[in-house]
Amino acid sequence: MKALRTRGGFSVRFDVRGAVVGLLLAAVALLMAVVLIGTGDFPLAPPDVLRALAGSGTPAQDFIVRELRLPRVLVALCVGVALGLSGAVxxxxxxxxxxxPDFIGLAQGSAAGALAVIVLLKGSSVAVAFGAFGGGLVxxxxxxxxxxxxxxHGYRFVLVGIGASAMLTGLNSYLLTKADLVDAARAIVWITGSLSGRDWAQVWPxxxxxxxxxxxxxxxxRPLRMLEMGDDSAYALGVRVERTRLLLMLAAVLLTAVATAAAGPLAFVALTAPQLARRLTRSPGPNLLPAACMGGALLVIADWTSQRVFGADRVPVGVVTGVLGGVYLLWLLVTERRAGRI
Known part of the structure; x- marks a missing residue:
């Protein structure tokens, strides 16, 4: 931990290793974004991608990169950052x-809102996005x-969330049984989590x-790190506990809802990104910036993996994140049990 002092007598403390890890993860995410843009039925080398992004490529390259593939990659980066940050909070x-959000019901709530719009209202993709956003907030x-x-209390919050997740999963299954074949197929693709067909209409919001x-x-x-020490300690250090907690939870819910509205309930990104970031930084606290960068890198790598292994848009990226996240969850549970924490 280092401290920077200004002429006015103020000082800013920051974790050097955490900052370096965050910058490296951001660099990995951007590098893989360039590689992902060049992946597809019309492959492009990274220099060609960079030239097209700068507007100096051929007309075909500019169209493929800037109109077809760049929006999808930007959605992947923003969704990964949002989920990684909300998971850390x-x-x-x-x-x-x-x-x-995978375990406390927020993803399932967003899915319920989207399914209600698809099955009951026959809504458009824009209406589905609003339904998912509203479902997550509620x-x-x-x-x-x-x-x-x-x-x-932390454990009470998790237990209530797990109960809400179970009920919402049942509601989502019921909505699927009420859907006709076309709506059911559309709903299944959405709740799996996919980046296919994303354009600038999803990017800007x-x-x-x-x-x-x-x-x-x-x-x-800083206040969030103090909250991890317990409410009494945070109060003693001058943190407005309930105000800070409510503000952070509202922000995390908004991030989860807007990410789910854009790409569907992508499994395990919010779970794995903060934990992997914490293990890389080896420092206590929420590690917000490394978690956000890790989320962006994970989702871009998962989308690249799905396209390279299975072909373009044949397997939704949510399948890849679910498999990788499930393996990580098993490892995490074994580790926590050996440590005597569960």
């Missing part, structure tokens, strides 16, 4: 490595209210929300 607030508010009891909320969450890294 929820795991820090609950003080539990399983306290991620679910997050309900879990917070149900878990509140003279404060918000997602980018706008992330541009506002991500910096806001990053400025709360």
């Amino acid at each position: 929820f795991q820090s607030i609950s003080r539990n490595p399983l306290g991620s 679910t997050g508010l309900a879990i917070y209210l149900l878990a509140w009891r003279q404060g918000l 997602l980018l706008s929300v992330c541009a506002v909320i991500v910096p806001l969450v990053l400025t709360q890294a």
Whole structure:
């Protein structure tokens, strides 16, 4: 941990290793984004991709890169950052490595909102996105209210979230049984999680929300680290506990909802990204910036893997994140059990 002092007498403390890890992960995410843009039925070398991004490629290259593939990659980066950051916030607030949107019902709530629009209202893709966003917000508010009891205890929050997740999973299964064949196929693709067909219409809303909320969450890294020490310690250090917790939870719910609305409920990204980032930084605390960069890198790598191994758009990226995340979850459970924490 280093401290920088300014002429006005202020000092800023930061973790050197965490900053370096965050920068390296960001570089990996951007590098893999360039590689992913060049992957497809019309392959492009990285120099050709960079020339097309700069506007100096051939007309065919400019069209393929800037109109067809760049929006998809930007959605992948923003969704990964949003999920990684929201996962870090929820795991820090609950003080539990399983306290991620995958387990506490937020992804299932967003899926319920989207399925209701698909099955009951026959809505367009824009309406589905709004349904997913609204479902995530309503679910997050309900879990917070149900878990509140003279404060918000981490384990109670996780248990309420797991119960909400189970109920919403049953509701989603019921909605699928009520759908006709076309709507059921459309719904299955959406709830699996996919980046196929993403264009600039999905990029701008997602980018706008992330541009506002991500910096806001990053400025709360110090209070969030204090919250991990317990409410009493945070109060003693001058943190407005409930106000800070509510602000961070609302921001995390918004990030999860907008990410799910853009790409579907991608499994395990929010769970694995903060844990992997923490193991790389080897430092306590939420590690918000490394977790966000790790989320972006993971999703871009998963999308590249799905296209290279199975072919373009044959297997949704949610399948790859689910398989990799499931393996990581088993490893995490074994590790936590050996440490005596579960």
